Amino acid sequence: MTVILCTIMLVAFFAVMIFVGFYTRKHATDVNGFVLGGRAAGPWLTAFAFGTSYFSAVIFVGYAGQFGWNFGLASTWAGLGNAFIGSLLAWNVLGRRTRVMTQHIDAKTMPDFFGKRFKSTPLKVASSIIVFIFLIPYTASLYNGLSSLFGLVFDIPYWVVIAVMAVLTGFYVIFGGYMATAINDFIQGIIMLFGICAVIGAVLADNGGLLKAMQKLSEVPSEGWAGGAFTSFLGPDPLALLFVVILTSLGTWGLPQMVGKFYAIKSENDVHKGTVISTIFAIVVAGGCYFLGGFGRLYGDKITINEATGKPLFDTIIPTMLSTLPSIVIAVVIVLVLSASMSTLSSLVLTSSSTFTLDVIKPASKKEMTEKKQVSIMRIFIVFFILVSAAIAIFKDSHPEVTFIAQMMGVSWGALAGAFLAPFLYGLYWKGVTKASTVVCFIWGCAIAVIQLVITLAGVDISGWGTVLSYVFKSSINSGVVAMVGGLIIVPIISMFTKKQNKAELDELFACYEEKTEAVAREHLK
Template sequence: MIKILMVLVFLASAIGIGFATRATSRSIDGFVLGGRNVGPWMSAFAFGTSYFSAVIFVGYAGQFGWKYGLAATWIGVGNALLGSLLAWWVLGPKTRKATRELDAATMPEFFGKRFGSNALRIASAAIIFVFLVPYTASIYNGLSRLFGMAFGVPYEACVVIMAIATCAYVVLGGYMATVVNDFVQGLVMLFGIAAVIVGVLDGQGGIAQAVQSLAEVSDPSTSLVAPFASLFGPDLPNLLGVVVLTSLGTWGLPQMIQKFYAIKTDSAVQKGAIISTLFALVVAGGSYFLGGFGRLYGDQIERGANGSPVYDSIVPTMLSGLPDILIGLVIVLVLSASMSTLSSLVLTSSSTLTLDLIDRNLVDFKTPERKVACMRALLAVFVAVSAAIALVQHTSSVTFIAQLMSISWGALAGSFLGPFFWGLYAKRVSRAAVWTSFVVGVGLTVGNMILGSFGMPVFASAINCGAAAMVLSLISVPLVSRFTKPADPAAPAQNRQDAPTA
C-alpha cells in the first residue's frame, strides 16, 4: 500500500503541474522553450534529469559496475565535469546568444539559419527523427523490471502507465510543465540515490565491509589484484571510451542543448553550471558507485543461456532486499528519471518535426496556433510510437531496434557536435564541412552496426564507435572548412510573429 500510494501521489502531482502551467504553452516559444525565461535552478535540473534516465540507473550502472567495479564511478565524475560543467561553461552563454540572434527554437533551425541552408535544416531534422524517437523506447526497460520486482505488474502495464502520464503533462504545459516537473523529479532523484546507496551498503555490513568483500572478487581475465576495488578497474581503455561517449555526447544532443536556448540570463547560465554539476555528481556518480558493488550479488542475478549476466537485472537484484518504503522510493526515483528524459525526447522530436520538416516544406500552417496544435498532436503520437517500439522489442526477437537505440547517442552527437560547436565559435565554417560531419556521424555508427551483424565491426563496442564519431566530428569540421567555401549565415532575426509579446 505504501509503494502504491507513493507512485499515485507522484503521478498525480506530475499531471497537476501540467494543468498549472498550461497558460505558458500557447505560443511557439512558450510551448517549445518556456518563453526563453527559465531560471538557473529549473534549467540545471532539466538538464540533469534529461541526461540521466532509467537507462543510467538500471542499465548502465549495472553493466559498467559489473565490468569495471568501483572504477565505474569515474563515469559519473566525467559526466559531471565534462558532460555538465564544461558543457555549460563552453556552450551555454554562446548558445543562448546565438539562438536569440537567429531566433532559432530548435537545433535544425540553428543549422539552417547559421549556415544559410534549408537542406541542412531538413537533413538534421531527419537524423533527429530517425535516431531520437527509437531511443525513447529504451527508457521503459529499466522501469519495467523494477515495477515487476515491487508490484508484480506486467511490462505492458508499466509502459502504458508511464506513457499516459508523461503525455498528459507535456501536452498540457509544454516546456514549462517539463522543467517544473524536472525540478520536482530531480529532488526525488537526489534524495532517492542517497537513501538507496545507504540501504544497499548497510545490507553488506557497511561501506568498509562491502569494499573488502569486493576486493576479494577475482577476475581470470586480468592479473590485477582486487580488480573491482581498484582505482581504475580491470579495463581502463574501454572505461575511458564510456566516459567520452556518456560525457562528450551531451555537447551534441539536441534535447540537451535546448536547455541553453531557454535560460533567461547569462548569470543564470553561470549558476546553472554549478547546480547541474553537483546534481550530476550525486546522481550519476552515486548510480555508478552503487553499480560497482554488483559483483557481490553474482550468485543471485539473472543469467543468460551462455551463463553471462543479464545486466538489466543486476541493480533490481541489489535493491530487492530493501524495506518497502525504500523500494517505493526507488520506484518513484526511476519513474522520475524515466519520465523526465522521455518528456524531453518527445518534446524535442515533435517540435523538430513540426518546425523543421512539416512547416512550409509539406504544410503551411499560416498561424502559430496551428503549429502548436500540430506539436501537441505529434507529441502524443511520439509517446505512443515509443511505447509501441518498447512493446515490440519486449515481445519479439527483433534485435535491430535494440541496436539502433545503442548507437543513437553516437549517431546524433557524432553528426551535430562539430557543426554546433564550430558554428558557435568560428566564423569560417562551410556547408560542406557540416555535411561531412553528418555523413561521418551517421555513416560510422550505422556502418559499424551493419558490419557487426556480419561479424566484422570496425569497433567491437558501439560505445567506442560513438566516441570516435564525436572526436572525428570535432576534427573534420575545421579541416574541411579550411579547403571549402564558408557558409553565409542568415541575417539576425527580427521579432518573430509568433513570439510572445511583452
C-alpha cells in the same frame, strides 16, 4: 507493506505531475512558450531539466549495472566525467553562446540553428530527419529496466507500466509544453537526489558498511588479476573505461534535447548559477548511480545469467541488488526510476515533435501556419512519438529474439552526437566553419553508426580488419566516441578547403556577441 507504500507514493507522484500540467497550460499558448517556455526559465529549472534529461532509467538500471559489473568501483569515473565534462564544461563552453546566438537568429531547435547559421534549408531538413530517425529508438529505450523493478513489487503486465508512464508523460507535456516539463523535471530531480542517496546507504548497510563492502569486492577475482581489480583506481580495463567516459560525457554536447535547455535560460546570471547546480546534481546522481553499480559483483550468485553468452543480464543487476532492501527503500527506488524515465521521455518527445513540426512540416506547408496551428501540430506529434516509442518497447519485450531495436538504441547516442557535436560547437565560436564541412560531419556520424549496426546485427567477423578498426567497431561505445572525436577533426579540415559563407552574413551572425548590455554590479564585473 511494500505494495501499499509504493502505491501511495506513486498516486501522490502522479497527482503532482497532473497538477503541474494544468498549472502551466497558460505558458503553452504560442510556439515560443510551448517549445522554450518564453526563454524565461530560471537557473534551478534549467539545471534540473538538463540533469534529469541526462540521467534516465537507462543510466540507473542499465549502464550502472553494466559498467559497474565490468569496471567495479572505477565506473564512478563515468559519473564524475558526466559531472565535469558533460555538465560543468558543457555549461561553460556552450551555455552562454548558445543562448545569445539562438535568440539573435530566433532558432528554436538544433536543426533550426543549422538552417539559419549556415543559411541552408536542406541542412535544416537533413538534421531534422536524423533527429527523427535516431531519437525514436532512444526514446523507446527509456522503458528498459522498468519491468524488472516493478516486478519486485507489483504483479502486473509490463505493458501496463509502459502505458501508464506514456499517458501521464503525454498529458503534462501536451498541456504545459516546456514549462510543465521543466517544473516536473525539478520535482523529479529532487526525488532522484534523495532517492540515490537513500539507495546507496541501504545497499552499503546491507553489506556491512562501506569498508566491509569494499573488502568483499576486492576479493572478487578478475581475468589477469589475483584480486582487487574491481576496487582498483582505474579498474581492470582503463582504456574501455576511458571510451565510456568520453561517450557518456562529451556526447551531451551534440544531443538536441540537451543543448535545447540552453535556448530557454533567462539571463547571464542564471547561466552561472545553473552551471553550479547542474554540476552538483550530476555528481550526486551520476556519480552515485555508477558508484552503486560498482558493487554489483557482490550479488553475482543471485543475478540472472544469459545462457547464450554466459554473461549476466545487465538490466537485472540493480533490481537484484535492491530486492533484499527494506520496503520503504524499494518504494523510493520505484518512484526514483519512474521519475528518471519520465523526465527524459518528456524532453525527448518535446524535442522530436517541435523539430519535426518547425523544421519539416512548417517549411513544407504551402499556406502560412498560425502559432496556434503549429502548437496543435506539435501536440499531435507528441502523441505520435509517445505511442510509437511505447509500441516499440512493448514489442521488444514480447519478442526478445528481435535484436534490431536494442542495437538501434545503442547506436542512436553516437549517431546524434557524432553528426551534430562538431558543427554545432564550431558554429558557435568560429566564422570559418563551412556548410560543406557540416554536411560531411552529418554523413560521417550517421555512417559510423550504421556500419556499427550492420556489424552487430549481421554478426560480421571484424578480426581481420586490423587492430584499430577491430577495436573501433568492437562496440557502439567505441564507434560512438570515434564518430564524435572524428567530427571534431573533420570539420576544421574540410572547412579549410571549402567555400566560406558571405562575410557580411557572418559579421551579422556574430554581432550578437559584441552587443553592449547594461547590468547591475552584482551580476557583472566592470
